[in-house]
Amino acid sequence: MRQATTIISTGTAGRGLTDITAAIAEWLHETGIEEGLLTLLCRHTSASLLIQENAAREVRSDLVAWLDRIAPEGPHYAHDDEGPDDMPAHLKTVLTGVNLSLPVIGGRMALGTWQGIYLAEHRRAPHRRQIALHLLGT
Amino acid sequence: MRQATTIISTGTAGRGLTDITAAIAEWLHETGIEEGLLTLLCRHTSASLLIQENAAREVRSDLVAWLDRIAPEGPHYAHDDEGPDDMPAHLKTVLTGVNLSLPVIGGRMALGTWQGIYLAEHRRAPHRRQIALHLLGT
Amino acid sequence: MRQATTIISTGTAGRGLTDITAAIAEWLHETGIEEGLLTLLCRHTSASLLIQENAAREVRSDLVAWLDRIAPEGPHYAHDDEGPDDMPAHLKTVLTGVNLSLPVIGGRMALGTWQGIYLAEHRRAPHRRQIALHLLGT
Numbered sequence: 014m015r016q017a018t019t020i021i022s023t024g025t026a027g028r029g030l031t032d033i034t035a036a037i038a039e040w041l042h043e044t045g046i047e048e049g050l051l052t053l054l055c056r057h058t059s060a061s062l063l064i065q066e067n068a069a070r071e072v073r074s075d076l077v078a079w080l081d082r083i084a085p086e087g088p089h090y091a092h093d094d095e096g097p098d099d100m101p102a103h104l105k106t107v108l109t110g111v112n113l114s115l116p117v118i119g120g121r122m123a124l125g126t127w128q129g130i131y132l133a134e135h136r137r138a139p140h141r142r143q144i145a146l147h148l149l150g151t
Numbered sequence: 152m153r154q155a156t157t158i159i160s161t162g163t164a165g166r167g168l169t170d171i172t173a174a175i176a177e178w179l180h181e182t183g184i185e186e187g188l189l190t191l192l193c194r195h196t197s198a199s200l201l202i203q204e205n206a207a208r209e210v211r212s213d214l215v216a217w218l219d220r221i222a223p224e225g226p227h228y229a230h231d232d233e234g235p236d237d238m239p240a241h242l243k244t245v246l247t248g249v250n251l252s253l254p255v256i257g258g259r260m261a262l263g264t265w266q267g268i269y270l271a272e273h274r275r276a277p278h279r280r281q282i283a284l285h286l287l288g289t
Numbered sequence: 290m291r292q293a294t295t296i297i298s299t300g301t302a303g304r305g306l307t308d309i310t311a312a313i314a315e316w317l318h319e320t321g322i323e324e325g326l327l328t329l330l331c332r333h334t335s336a337s338l339l340i341q342e343n344a345a346r347e348v349r350s351d352l353v354a355w356l357d358r359i360a361p362e363g364p365h366y367a368h369d370d371e372g373p374d375d376m377p378a379h380l381k382t383v384l385t386g387v388n389l390s391l392p393v394i395g396g397r398m399a400l401g402t403w404q405g406i407y408l409a410e411h412r413r414a415p416h417r418r419q420i421a422l423h424l425l426g427t
Contacts (some may be wrong), residue, residue: 090351188328
């Protein structure tokens with residue numbers, strides 16, 4: 014049994030989802046671990062991680078629009094000194110979550126056929142985001 | 152330290168929650184691992200995993216009704232080619248999440264007295280759903 | 290590779306967030322494990338765990354107010370025999386989640402600078418809450 018850790022950095026283009034599945038899979042492959050447990054932690058409070066459909070692009074745009082409806086910008090936040098999109102970004106981060114744990118079986122993450130891993134940027138502006146990775150296995 | 156993995160398959164009856172606590176506990180028991188970490192991943196984008204009260208049945212029906220209010224069917228989705236219940240099912244999956252990690256102590260999942268593990272089906276129709284399990288420990 | 294488990298108990302002051310980062314870090318330090326994986330499970334169905342900003346206090350009060358808007362008290366729940374705040378508390382628990390997994394690197398949780406770990410109490414009254422901890426590493 015052995016473990017590996019790293020921190021990867023990903024640029025975002027502002028509000029929206031970035032598919033990071035291939036980057037994660039590449040790091041997993043480099044470690045040579047075939048069976049184990051992979052954990053991801055997004056080290057921010059206004060960006061998050063989620064697993065969603067990797068086929069129809071409209072699923073992602075509908076998701077981003079729904080998050081805007083559920084956590085809208087507006088005058089009802091006490092925390093507004095970092096811009097009107099900041100507090101909604103914190104709320105969307107809480108709703109979607111910042112960590113994922115994935116079984117690794119046969120050298121691959123045990124994702125379903127239609128599942129991709131996405132970094133969700135909730136601020137309007139592009140940001141550079143860090144994700145801590147931990148892998149344990151054989 | 153050793154590990155075990157498997158993929159279990161569970162049928163759902165359409166929209167609603169299925170208690171999978173006993174099935175998970177049975178697999179845990181078979182492995183003989185007494186202290187460790189158990190991870191579950193639902194391999195779908197319109198079904199999810201959650202932990203909720205295993206006593207009052209109304210908690211689950213109120214939860215399902217609330218998810219319908221928060222992610223309603225309607226004309227405001229671009230992704231509608233798989234039926235009106237598909238995009239809301241993706242949104243409910245994001246809100247509730249597809250993975251869980253549970254400490255194992257004394258041969259049992261460290262759940263509270265009132266906690267059960269549920270597979271949440273968000274599509275109207277019955278489906279067969281896969282859950283990847285990973286266990287690490289001694 | 291070795292592991293450690295414990296169950297910690299924390300009092301809450303009723304609805305709101307309690308910063309438990311220092312308590313978790315203290316236990317981590319006592320184990321002497323420098324690199325590994327830390328898992329937390331809140332053993333309740335009306336309290337939860339989340340990671341959010343540890344700087345501006347208004348982020349937490351805005352979050353609590355938003356959860357009240359999204360899962361309001363009201364006459365629309367069948368489950369009401371434990372008080373009007375009980376069913377909303379279950380819903381907020383599902384939305385925010387009861388477990389977290391954190392890579393440990395260099396003897397510290399790999400949290401970002403602005404991230405703190407919070408126990409979220411969703412009932413009106415103060416409660417004592419248990420969190421199961423599991424740590425695996427070297």
